[in-house]
Amino acid sequence: MPEASTCPRCGGGFDCGAKDGHCACFELTLSAEQQVAIAARWQGCLCLRCLRALQDEPPVPAAPGGSDGAPG
Numbered sequence: 026m027p028e029a030s031t032c033p034r035c036g037g038g039f040d041c042g043a044k045d046g047h048c049a050c051f052e053l054t055l056s057a058e059q060q061v062a063i064a065a066r067w068q069g070c071l072c073l074r075c076l077r078a079l080q081d082e083p084p085v086p087a088a089p090g091g092s093d094g095a096p097g
Contacts, residue, residue: 032072033071034071035074037072038072059079063076
């Protein structure tokens with residue numbers, strides 16, 4: 026059964042099926058560089074809408090020290 030999750034990028038809710046062995050995100054193709062950049066910037070799974078948006082963008086490297094550069 027998919028797990029109810031909140032996307033750390035947009036704050037939206039989605040059902041993650043990764044623990045069940047199949048999730049809609051498995052159909053996406055992200056480069057190794059994109060995967061590293063996403064994992065460095067956010068913890069946990071992102072929703073399919075955000076992953077699709079990031080798939081079409083060049084990876085943005087994380088700032089040194091793990092900060093995304095946002096104030097706070």
